[in-house]
Amino acid sequence: MSLTTFQCEHICRNSCEALSRALQLETSIVRLTEEAIQQCDDADIKNFLTGVAETSSETTLRILQKLNEVQARSQILDGIASSFNPSHNQPPEK
Secondary structure (H helix, E strand, O other): OOOOOOOOOOOOOOOOHHHHHHHHHHHHHHHHHHHHHHHOOOHHHHHHHHHHHHHHHHHHHHHHHHHHHHHHHHHHHHHHHHHOOHHHHOOOOO
């Protein structure tokens, strides 16, 4: 898959492929920016890239938080669905 194409398959289960892909790309941006900072000799560019890396790191954390919310919501829905499962609500046979 290229960086510019993405096709959501709408089959999320405990995770979201779109968010996972965004996390992967954002993490790559952070790594690339940090590498550029290490190699850069210009203080102004280093400061700018540091800001870019910080923004990307914050975005990475926001994506992780949303992925955690998606997983938690899915687990709650699974729990609710299992509570309606007749085999869980019947007393054991004697």
